[in-house]
Amino acid sequence: MSKRRKKVRGNPAVRRVQPGPVGQPGGLRAFREARRAGQDASVAPQRRDDVKDGYLSAANRRAAEGADSNPHLLLYSLLGVMVLLFAYLHLYALPQMNYFAGGFSMPDTRLFGYSVEDIERLRSVMDSDGTGQLSFLHRTAGILFPISFLLFSWAVVGLVMRRGIFRWIVLAGAGIFAVVDIAENFLIDHILTMEPLEDGMVALASGFTVASWTLLLIVGAVVIGSVLMGLIREGVERPAPRFGPRRRPHR
Incomplete structure (x- = not known):
């Protein structure tokens, strides 16, 4: 028998996302869910680069430094x-x-x-x-x-x-x-x-x-x-x- 995953009832917007260890691929969805749940987005795993100092990636960091x-x-x-x-x-x-x-x-x-x-x-x-x-x-x-x-x-x-x-x-x-x-x-x-x-x-x-x-x-x-x-x-x-x-x- 195939095991089915139980659906979480209630508002999915208030679900707490347990951030995994840094370096695991989580994608942009994990980052958005962590932001929506009020968690620290700097520890939420991303697809390529971890969020550091409020920037999504190293490219965004370099762009901000160029603006400064x-x-x-x-x-x-x-x-x-x-x-x-x-x-x-x-x-x-x-x-x-x-x-x-x-x-x-x-x-x-x-x-x-x-x-x-x-x-x-x-x-x-x-x-x-x-x-x-x-x-x-x-x-x-x-x-x-x-x-x-x-x-x-x-x-x-x-x-x-x-x-x-x-x-x-x-x-x-x-x-x-x-x-x-x-x-x-x-x-x-x-x-x-x-x-x-x-x-x-x-x-x-x-x-x-x-x-x-x-x-x-x-x-x-x-x-x-x-x-x-x-x-x-x-x-x-x-x-x-x-x-x-x-x-x-x-x-």
């Missing part, structure tokens, strides 16, 4: 934009302006400032086309670069740096740099075209240039160093991949 790293993609995008603008402004466009100045460098590129004699020399060799080209460069890339640097620093402070007053000091330094660098551009345009040339305006523009380069080097080193340290810290704290035992194929 989306803010860092914004951080790296801002870094790329900032580096491209810096390279275009200080390594390509401003050196090209030496053609309009008889081989003399632009005031923006002088880290230690400039004197009245330097500005007089530039004024004597630069015509209206040269000063117009420099003014246009200051109003485009000369404004976009400090803004991109400020946004990048803001992203680093919010995503990488740990809480504390130091990160607000870094953000304030980036904001001051943006203001000083933009103001320096307009001061240089003014002293190259003003009549007569005033020594005080030249000293003010030179001071803004030195302050701009100083803030850029200090704050830039801090934020880029924070990004590198964050990458190193993530690599150290990232757990090693786990390789489970090989399972025999079902025949």
Whole structure:
């Protein structure tokens, strides 16, 4: 005689599922029944992978980790934009302006400032086309670069740096740099075209240039160093991949 299984009377939704040992194939139905019965789903056997930390499988875990790293993609995008603008402004466009100045460098590129004699020399060799080209460069890339640097620093402070007053000091330094660098551009345009040339305006523009380069080097080193340290810290704290035992194929 064949033995028949007795049917369980009552609501099947409230049946308690006894979870078996980890590693036995239970399928998705066992997981759903364990969830419906209010049991811990992390011990319910699955068909392929056990539920760990609320994820059904390793693929879902990797997808969730990818979603968590989306803010860092914004951080790296801002870094790329900032580096491209810096390279275009200080390594390509401003050196090209030496053609309009008889081989003399632009005031923006002088880290230690400039004197009245330097500005007089530039004024004597630069015509209206040269000063117009420099003014246009200051109003485009000369404004976009400090803004991109400020946004990048803001992203680093919010995503990488740990809480504390130091990160607000870094953000304030980036904001001051943006203001000083933009103001320096307009001061240089003014002293190259003003009549007569005033020594005080030249000293003010030179001071803004030195302050701009100083803030850029200090704050830039801090934020880029924070990004590198964050990458190193993530690599150290990232757990090693786990390789489970090989399972025999079902025949």
